[in-house]
Structures are given as C-alpha cells and as structure tokens.
Amino acid sequence: MDARIVGWGHTPFGALAGQSLEDLIKQAAGEALEHAGIEPSDVDAIWLGHFNGGLVPDAFPSSLVLGLDDGLRFTPATRVENACASGSAAVFAARNAIRAGAARTVLVIGAEKMTSQDTAGVTEALAGASYQAEEAGVSFPEVFARIAQGYFQRFGDKSEALARIAAKNHHNAMANPLAHLKKDLGFEFCNAASDKNRLIAPPLRMTDCSLISDGAAALVMVADDLVDDFDRAVGFRGTAQVNDYLPMSRRDMTELTGAAKAFAGAFDEAGISVGDLDAAEVHDCFTIAELMIYEAMGLAEKGKGDRVIESGRVSRGGDLPVNLSGGLKAKGHPVGATGVSMHVLAARQVTGTAGDMQADGAELACVFNMGGSGVASYCSVLEAVK
Amino acid sequence: MDARIVGWGHTPFGALAGQSLEDLIKQAAGEALEHAGIEPSDVDAIWLGHFNGGLVPDAFPSSLVLGLDDGLRFTPATRVENACASGSAAVFAARNAIRAGAARTVLVIGAEKMTSQDTAGVTEALAGASYQAEEAGVSFPEVFARIAQGYFQRFGDKSEALARIAAKNHHNAMANPLAHLKKDLGFEFCNAASDKNRLIAPPLRMTDCSLISDGAAALVMVADDLVDDFDRAVGFRGTAQVNDYLPMSRRDMTELTGAAKAFAGAFDEAGISVGDLDAAEVHDCFTIAELMIYEAMGLAEKGKGDRVIESGRVSRGGDLPVNLSGGLKAKGHPVGATGVSMHVLAARQVTGTAGDMQADGAELACVFNMGGSGVASYCSVLEAVK
Numbered sequence: 001m002d003a004r005i006v007g008w009g010h011t012p013f014g015a016l017a018g019q020s021l022e023d024l025i026k027q028a029a030g031e032a033l034e035h036a037g038i039e040p041s042d043v044d045a046i047w048l049g050h051f052n053g054g055l056v057p058d059a060f061p062s063s064l065v066l067g068l069d070d071g072l073r074f075t076p077a078t079r080v081e082n083a084c085a086s087g088s089a090a091v092f093a094a095r096n097a098i099r100a101g102a103a104r105t106v107l108v109i110g111a112e113k114m115t116s117q118d119t120a121g122v123t124e125a126l127a128g129a130s131y132q133a134e135e136a137g138v139s140f141p142e143v144f145a146r147i148a149q150g151y152f153q154r155f156g157d158k159s160e161a162l163a164r165i166a167a168k169n170h171h172n173a174m175a176n177p178l179a180h181l182k183k184d185l186g187f188e189f190c191n192a193a194s195d196k197n198r199l200i201a202p203p204l205r206m207t208d209c210s211l212i213s214d215g216a217a218a219l220v221m222v223a224d225d226l227v228d229d230f231d232r233a234v235g236f237r238g239t240a241q242v243n244d245y246l247p248m249s250r251r252d253m254t255e256l257t258g259a260a261k262a263f264a265g266a267f268d269e270a271g272i273s274v275g276d277l278d279a280a281e282v283h284d285c286f287t288i289a290e291l292m293i294y295e296a297m298g299l300a301e302k303g304k305g306d307r308v309i310e311s312g313r314v315s316r317g318g319d320l321p322v323n324l325s326g327g328l329k330a331k332g333h334p335v336g337a338t339g340v341s342m343h344v345l346a347a348r349q350v351t352g353t354a355g356d357m358q359a360d361g362a363e364l365a366c367v368f369n370m371g372g373s374g375v376a377s378y379c380s381v382l383e384a385v386k
Numbered sequence: 387m388d389a390r391i392v393g394w395g396h397t398p399f400g401a402l403a404g405q406s407l408e409d410l411i412k413q414a415a416g417e418a419l420e421h422a423g424i425e426p427s428d429v430d431a432i433w434l435g436h437f438n439g440g441l442v443p444d445a446f447p448s449s450l451v452l453g454l455d456d457g458l459r460f461t462p463a464t465r466v467e468n469a470c471a472s473g474s475a476a477v478f479a480a481r482n483a484i485r486a487g488a489a490r491t492v493l494v495i496g497a498e499k500m501t502s503q504d505t506a507g508v509t510e511a512l513a514g515a516s517y518q519a520e521e522a523g524v525s526f527p528e529v530f531a532r533i534a535q536g537y538f539q540r541f542g543d544k545s546e547a548l549a550r551i552a553a554k555n556h557h558n559a560m561a562n563p564l565a566h567l568k569k570d571l572g573f574e575f576c577n578a579a580s581d582k583n584r585l586i587a588p589p590l591r592m593t594d595c596s597l598i599s600d601g602a603a604a605l606v607m608v609a610d611d612l613v614d615d616f617d618r619a620v621g622f623r624g625t626a627q628v629n630d631y632l633p634m635s636r637r638d639m640t641e642l643t644g645a646a647k648a649f650a651g652a653f654d655e656a657g658i659s660v661g662d663l664d665a666a667e668v669h670d671c672f673t674i675a676e677l678m679i680y681e682a683m684g685l686a687e688k689g690k691g692d693r694v695i696e697s698g699r700v701s702r703g704g705d706l707p708v709n710l711s712g713g714l715k716a717k718g719h720p721v722g723a724t725g726v727s728m729h730v731l732a733a734r735q736v737t738g739t740a741g742d743m744q745a746d747g748a749e750l751a752c753v754f755n756m757g758g759s760g761v762a763s764y765c766s767v768l769e770a771v772k
Contacts, residue, residue, distance in 0.1 A: 051446075057518045081446070
C-alpha cells in the first residue's frame with residue numbers, strides 16, 4: 001500500500017491582508033477536496049504543516065480546518081513542524097499514515113500567515129529556527145549571508161550567479177498566476193545593489209532573499225487501491241528525509257551535506273539519476289541556497305554551482321528547469337505552506353496541468369524542501385501513475 | 387507489522403533550573419536508548435512531541451536530540467504538536483512510521499521547558515492553545531473554570547469530588563520518585579479555599595490545577611519482528627485519535643465528546659470494555675477534566691463522575707486505579723512531555739516495573755491524553771507482549 005496524490009489546492013501567495021491563518025487553511029483545503037472530488041466526511045486524517053514560531057497567536061492550529069465543514073468533525077488532525085520544511089513534514093507523515101493502514105484518505109495542508117507581523121517581527125520569529133544556544137539573535141538573512149561569505153571565500157565571488165538565479169526565478173513567476181511577485185526584474189537589476197535593491201546582509205541583496213508571504217496549499221492523498229475512483233493519481237517514486245545537527249558550528253557550511261544525502265536517498269529509491277528529472281522545485285529561500293542545491297543534487301561539483309545557472313539548463317526550456325513556479329524567491333515563501341506548495345507544483349508538472357509553467361512532457365518532477373540552514377532536508381521524486 | 391515499545395526514559399518533572407529544553411530532550415532520549423539496549427546509530431527516525439507556543443525561543447527543536455551522539459546525525463527527525471497532547475501525537479506518528487515500513491527503530495521524545503517563563507508568561511503561552519478568534523486572552527484555568535461552572539450548573543456543585551481527585555493524585559505521587567510535587571496534601575486541604583490553596587479561577591482552587599513543570603520522557607519503539615532482540619516489548623492493543631472543533635462555542639462543554647469517542651474507538655479496537663483495564667493514566671490538567679474523563683471512559687453516566695471517585699474504585703487498590711503516577715496534578719505537566727510520560731508509565735505498569743506505583747498484576751493499561759479543552763483526544767490501550 002502506498003499513497004497517491006489525487007487532488008490539490010493552492011491559495012495565491014502574497015500579503016493577504018483580509019485572510020487569517022484559518023481562512024487560508026480552509027481555502028486551500030476546500031479547493032483540494034473539490035479538486036479530488038471527495039466529500040469532507042471521506043477524510044480519515046488531517047496533517048497540517050505549520051511553523052508559526054510567534055508569527056501568529058494560534059499555537060494549536062491542527063483543528064482549525066474542521067471549521068470548513070461539519071463532515072470533518074472528529075477527524076484526527078495533527079500539526080507537524082520542521083521549520084521551513086514543515087509542509088513536506090506533513091506530506092511525509094500523511095503518507096506514513098496511509099502506508100501504515102491508519103488512514104485511507106488524507107488531507108494535507110501547509111499554511112503560514114506572516115504579514116500580520118512587521119518585517120522585524122517576522123525576522124525575529126524566523127530566527128527561532130536557529131540554534132538558540134549559539135545563534136540567538138542572528139537573522140536568517142544573516143545566516144545565509146554567512147554561508148555565502150564562506151562559500152565565496154572558498155570558491156570565489158559568485159554574486160553574479162546569484163543574480164542570475166534571482167532573475168530566472170522572477171522571470172518564471174510571470175507564468176504563475178498564484179505567485180506573490182510577478183515582476184520580471186531582469187539580471188541587471190538583480191546584479192547591482194541599489195536603492196531599490198539594497199544589500200540586506202552582504203553579499204545578499206534584496207533580490208537574493210525570498211519573500212515574506214501569506215498562503216496555504218493542500219493535497220488529498222489516498223491509498224493506491226482507491227485510484228480508480230479519481231481522475232488523476234501521482235505517486236512517490238522515491239523520497240528521503242535527512243536531519244542534520246542544528247548548530248552551524250557542527251557542520252561544514254560550504255555545502256548542504258544533509259541535502260546531498262536526501263537527494264541521493266530519493267534518487268536511489270526512485271532508481272534514477274538527476275539527469276532523469278524533467279523539472280524540480282527546490283528551496284531557494286536565498287539564492288545562495290539554490291546555488292548550493294545544484295551541487296547537492298549532483299548537477300555540479302562542489303564550488304561549481306555557478307556553471308549550472310550559467311549553462312541555462314535549469315532555466316525554462318533547459319533540460320532540467322528549476323523553480324518554474326518562481327520558487328520561494330518570487331512565488332513567495334509562507335514557511336509552512338512551502339513544502340506542500342512544492343508537491344502541488346510537482347504534481348501539476350507530471351500530470352501536464354501546470355498551465356503556463358508546464359515543462360513539456362514532464363514525467364518525473366523533484367521536490368527539495370529544507371528547514372533551517374540545511375538542518376531538515378526532504379526530497380521527493382513524483383510521477384504520474386494515472 | 388506493528389510497533390512495540392522496548393525501552394523508555396523519563397527525567398524527573400519539576401522546576402529544573404539548570405536544564406534547558408535541549409538538556410531534557412537528551413537526558414530522556416539517552417535513558418531510553420540505554421534502557422532498550424540499542425546504539426544511537428540503530429535509530430531510523432525520531433519524533434518529538436513539543437508544544438512551545440512561546441515558552442522557549444527554540445522554534446525548531448526536532449534536531450536538538452542529534453547532539454546527544456554522532457550516531458544520530460542524518461536521522462530524520464520531526465516535531466509534532468497537538469497542544470497538551472503533543473506527546474501522544476509523537477507516539478502515534480512514530481508508530482505510523484513503523485507500520486508504514488518507513489522505519490524499524492524509532493526514538494520518540496516528548497519535552498517541555500516551562501519554568502524559564504514566569505507564571506504570567508506560561509499562562510500566555512498556553513492560552514495560545516485556545517481559539518484565538520473567540521477566546522483570545524482567556525487563560526486555561528479560566529477555560530476549565532468555565533467548564534466546571536457549566537458542569538456544576540447542570541449537575542450540581544462537585545467541588546468536593548474535585549478535591550477528592552486532587553487528594554488522590556497527590557497521594558499517588560508519593561510513590562513516584564520522578565513526580566514534581568510529593569506532598570500528600572489530603573482531602574481537607576484540597577477541599578477548602580484558603581491562603582495556601584487559593585481560588586485560581588472559581589470554582590477551581592490551586593489544588594484543582596496541574597503544575598507548571600519542566601521535563602521530558604522518551605520511548606524506543608521497534609518493528610514487531612525485532613522483539614526477540616529486546617528484554618521487554620509492549621504492544622498497542624487498541625488506539626484512537628479524535629479531533630474536535632477548536633472553538634468552545636461549537637461544542638457541548640458539559641461533556642468531553644471527543645474523549646468519549648477516542649475511548650470507544652480504542653476499546654473497540656482492543657476488543658475490551660473499560661472494566662477490563664487494570665490501570666489508567668488520564669489527562670487531569672484540571673481536576674474537573676479527570677471527573678469528566680470518568681464519564682467519557684464509561685465509568686459513569688454523564689453528570690455522575692463524582693460517584694466514581696467517591697466509590698474508591700479509581701484509587702490505589704481499587705479495581706481501576708487512575709493516575710497512580712500522581713497525574714498531571716502532582717507528577718507535573720510539562721506539556722509536550724505528558725503524552726510520552728503517560729505511555730512510559732502505562733508500559734511500566736503492564737511490564738510490572740512501575741515500582742511503588744505498581745498496580746498488582748496489571749495486564750492492560752490505558753492512556754488518555756488531551757490537547758486543549760477536549761479538542762485533541764488520544765487513547766491507547768497497552769499490553770505486554772513479552
């Protein structure tokens with residue numbers, strides 16, 4: 001018995017002033033149930049990916065979705081958290097529930113409401129995802145700036161490659177109606193610090209950082225013997241989760257060690273190599289992360305990730321387009337929603353329903369979702385099975 | 387394939403000034419690995435139950451335990467949260483992982499560090515577990531005071547029964563070396579509001595409220611085909627999780643509807659009735675909760691829970707002793723730890739290793755762990771299988 005993705009929902013990502021966390025959860029969940037064509041009362045279990053960390057006062061959100069419909073009352077609901085990988089944590093836990101025989105139809109939701117805090121409040125909440133005993137007070141832009149500095153010291157200044165990644169993802173977001181920022185900023189803008197593209201934490205400019213967004217995404221997954229009842233079914237060809245030490249002081253920060261292990265594990269289980277992938281949604285919380293993910297996924301040796309973006313192969317029309325959705329960079333990054341959103345987008349790619357984002361003939365799509373500075377790493381390889 | 391509990395650990399509960407969340411997690415985990423007799427490198431997956439909600443700044447705690455031993459590096463680790471039932475959420479998710487074939491040896495930890503905040507701070511953090519759109523600013527003592535008021539209005543003043551429950555649990559804690567408060571306060575003290583037992587939120591007195599505690603508990607669970615390698619093995623005879631609406635306005639607060647369904651579900655799966663149980667650890671966050679749980683578990687009709695405590699049957703030496711550990715009331719209630727602690731204590735009962743807390747010849751022990759005011763309800767019936 002394995003799980004199949006048979007429906008999905010996805011709110012717009014953005015600064016959604018009129019919508020609460022509860023509203024976002026309900027909207028995405030409602031869309032997913034409708035898309036799958038099932039009734040709320042068909043759901044056996046609910047898994048919610050949500051970070052929070054002080055972004056909103058709702059510290060016990062698992063049951064919020066029950067307010068969507070009386071048919072959901074008494075359904076077991078559980079929140080999971082693995083920082084910015086909370087969404088994938090929910091997908092993986094829900095898949096376990098189906099494989100365990102504990103549920104046959106599962107609703108998975110990822111959600112975050114970030115913009116009810118100002119930027120300082122968001123920065124403080126996200127900083128809770130660092131190792132407090134050593135890194136308290138260090139913001140996430142600073143964390144990834146340190147990573148970029150260390151990487152640049154060892155392998156040379158890669159600011160231009162980072163700007164190309166930013167420009168690619170901003171360009172891609174033009175094709176995603178749900179993206180937070182639909183502005184094709186272009187390489188020149190991204191490559192120069194300026195009044196409109198200021199240095200946030202050197203060497204990272206505004207355009208090297210993902211967005212503070214509200215949003216939610218949802219999936220319906222069922223046991224594989226139920227797929228005849230559904231119009232579509234997407235399977236997990238391979239998956240892996242790897243957690244690494246929380247303190248940065250205990251890791252080599254010039255590489256994403258856990259990410260590399262997660263990619264290798266998922267590819268091994270799928271029986272594929274990176275060259276077999278047709279599309280990937282990866283965790284570009286900062287452009288330096290996407291650069292290092294190229295290396296972790298095996299597209300380049302360590303220190304040579306810049307060649308991947310320069311080659312054009314990860315751009316739209318390349319042999320492995322990365323972040324056709326615009327990525328966290330331009331689609332937006334409502335923390336807990338991100339992993340579920342990535343799975344939705346990958347499922348859309350392999351079912352040929354990604355609209356203007358579609359990679360022609362995509363059969364295998366990869367998700368890579370990361371919590372913290374490479375601490376929690378989730379990789380999924382999805383394929384359509386119906 | 388099912389999961390078996392083969393080892394456990396449990397820190398003292400209390401105001402543990404010298405110990406951080408990380409320290410508590412590592413201590414309980416280390417004890418559990420040693421008790422099971424396995425190496426850290428044998429662990430395939432880690433599940434952490436933890437509420438937080440602002441109690442500590444560590445918003446991404448899943449990987450903290452990896453610092454215990456290098457053999458845990460790269461092990462997938464996930465935090466789950468269901469308010470005060472976060473510990474049981476971790477147990478259930480971990481069991482799913484084993485039943486799913488995703489892991490064969492799992493480390494489950496529940497932990498909370500509460501006393502680095504003052505009482506006002508703890509109260510505020512816990513209040514995050516209420517429905518913010520309607521109940522923001524209402525403390526949990528006030529929530530359960532309202533429940534008690536509604537119950538008393540309908541069924542009469544049961545303050546004396548609540549005092550008997552408090553006295554029972556304080557008495558029981560004298561036999562638990564790990565309990566937070568080992569003072570046999572007695573019925574007379576508990577039954578009178580006084581300078582030393584003041585009204586916290588009428589009708590609830592200090593002795594009707596559980597403690598603010600630090601602590602952690604841990605379990606090692608393995609796939610059932612591995613039990614030959616272990617000295618002991620405890621199985622899940624029946625389990626159920628039920629979630630109800632978060633807003634109190636949508637529920638009948640004179641009963642624990644979700645709890646009753648969870649007990650019924652677990653008993654049904656176990657093929658037993660409540661009379662078959664030999665011991666139970668239930669969620670006495672407030673004494674009114676334990677009273678209503680008697681009704682939810684089928685020991686009394688609605689409104690007649692007082693007869694259960696008055697009969698003596700749930701006291702030490704009765705036919706179904708409840709909270710031989712002292713319960714949340716006297717053992718302490720480090721929120722995220724509680725569900726795991728309950729499973730540890732039930733496992734000790736059915737393996738005859740509960741020390742001075744032991745119920746003679748206990749074969750079936752029940753855990754009931756609740757999140758919020760009856761919102762998340764987890765019931766497990768445990769039995770020794772080796």
